[in-house]
Amino acid sequence: MGRTTTIIIAAAAAVVILAGVLLFMLGRGSETAVNDLDKEMSDMALPSTDAAAPGAAPAGTLAGRSLVVVSWGGAYTKSQIEAYHKPFEAKTGVKINSVDYTGGIAEIKVQVEAKNVNWDVVDLEIADAQRACDEGLLEKFDAGILPPAPDGTPAVQDFVPNGITPCAVTSIIFSHIVAYDSTKFGTNPPKTLADFFNVKDFPGKRGLRKTNPKINLELALRADGVPGDQVYQVLSTKEGVDRAFKKLDSIKNNVIWWEPGSQPPQLLADGQVTMTTAFNGRIFDAQVTEGKPFVIIWDGQLQELDVLAIVKGTKNLDAATQFIAFATDTQRLADQAKWIAYGPARRSSLPLVGKHAIKGVEMGPHMPNAPQNSANALQIDFLWWADHQEELNQRWSAWLAK
């Protein structure tokens, strides 16, 4: 019996070692092959192998290359395909493969750490992009190559504040808003964020995003009367955080928690909730494409930026850089707003926003950054969150679970 066990253990060890060696060789083999191929291709494309100035490469040399562009799927990816991918493919001959994901930077981290990068460009929430940039998961982006606005305004001034970060360029502004079902409130509909927390006068369940404290804490403080420019000041103190949680406590038992962005319009449509926080684009879809009687409360909206960034170690750095510069130019951002109700990140794009490509609705009034909607808006401070998310996430999970 002893001997058999020894044999089994020895054999298992041998197998493990063998498998390890095999995997190692396989990995190296494919890596060298790809490297060779890549070298060949870059030799073909550029006379010198100097890849330090990717933006300087003439567009014609990109033909035949392909890019993997990763985004959130659904109507949002569709808007990008129509506004960015198709014209970029036509202009440069680069083939774009569109891949869907569910957000976060875990997958990017896995690829970069395993040195097996197969995503090139990723569409990220700006907070995630900042985080990934800090951790060295994204390529640095030279904002100098972004084209100026048609009137000559330099890109840096044309983009919304914080729109250009060391690793990322903002493409759209999306907004967290409160939406309600107008059939539920008759002649006295809710008008402010405070009404969201007033279950007595505006009965029914509320929908809130479960994923993290971001948005929820800001919403609670704004509903509690904190002016937009003081929200983060207040949240930086223990009392401020307590105040936000106390406000949330007041409706804790009347909340249905949602996670994916597709859920809030569904909850409203099913009558599960009468009011919910949501991404404005999702509510727009329900209003316009499905004809639902939903209304958006723009007052006190929380704006967030969505960016394009390049995964560190991509083999298509030059094509990826050019893609981002192209996709975030004035016309492309304006074109995207024909397909989805998210606001272009360039000021110069706003006047060019036209009608919805299918429904023919004028899109201007549905933009989060349209003047009439953004009077009382607050931009989510992603740098503040980068510092405070650990402790607040912890407290948030504890508060949720109890």
Next chain:
Amino acid sequence: MGTAVAVDGFQLAEQFKRSGKRARRGTFLLVLPLLAFLTVSFILPIASMLNRSVEDGTVSQILPRTAAALRAWNGKGRPPFSAYSALADDLVQAQLQDSIGKVATRMNFERAGMRSLLIKTARVAQTFEPPYAQAFNAVDLQWSDPEVWGTLRHASALHTAGYYAAAVDETRKADGTWIEKPEDEQVYIMLFQRTLWIATVVTLLCFLLGYPLAYYIAHQSERTRNLLLILVLLPFWTSLLVRTTSWIVLLQTNGLVNDGIALIGGEGARLELIHNMTGTLIAMTHVLLPFMILPTYSVMLSVPPQLTRAAVSLGATPWTAFWRVYFPMTLPGAAAGGLLVFILALGYYITPALVGGRTGQMISNMIEFHMKTSLNWGLAAALGGILLGGVVVLYIAYARLIGLNRLRLG
């Protein structure tokens, strides 16, 4: 290994042993591919996960001089001056090599605000001149707090118990004493308890529902039996997501079940059946039920029907015959099913994520959160490690108390 007891003399036993060995070797070769597959896809990932929960070289690699300087400090009083100059050097290097963000993110897991403190200090570290302590304090007064240095000191060790401590709601002060986290940040112990509770209740519910059903199926004619078995297996062939979301359709406030309740008890009688603990229990019981039914059923088939008949003919009431004769013989199947259901339930996460709302969340939902959203993989690994340890302990306890040879899957 089943060595035959020598009954017909020594030689025969020896021969038997040898041929048995040969056969075993052949079998072993056959399972080799599976073994290799399991090693690569199962054992190695688990080992690397467990390693991640105790090992973290980020700080000691990026801030090596600081790590060395702080090792000489006992965490009491003020940090040594050498630590200040070492950190100044390290920060300059980290800034140059663009690795400051990595260490800043890592430190922020340990203490809120460390991220911006490190990043902003690194940005100006190049201009620092002795006395360094004052230079640091000029950037931010937090540097005069020994707790900040204590956090750095703990994190600069290559091996850390910090993740496991965090996984049981503990944290560490500069001098190394462990204290409980503030009450409003404690969550994991409660979630572990809740996970155990949910797994237990689901196992009991599965037994209560599954045992009679298995009994019923086992006592039908073969045709009906097969038909019923297909009905039991049908959910297996349906996607887990589809099954779980159909429960949402059924159980929501305006769903079919509540419409039925409202019909009988009026509109006020609608119950909250989903997006809470009830939802998690109902959906998980449904999803896991086949794992209870199948082993129980196949063990029931192997129980000779004559036995209960014999018991009855010897004067037992039907109940006694069932309880004293039939039930003990089917218990190994039910126990195997119960163990399967329990262990599967401990690690469940899609179902609670979809129907659990706020109160029906389990520990695996936290693990997923730390893997995907907060990227605190060390903590996720520690939570997973505790869960794995718990399952192993339960398994051993089970083996000791009931005996694994009494487990039967059919």
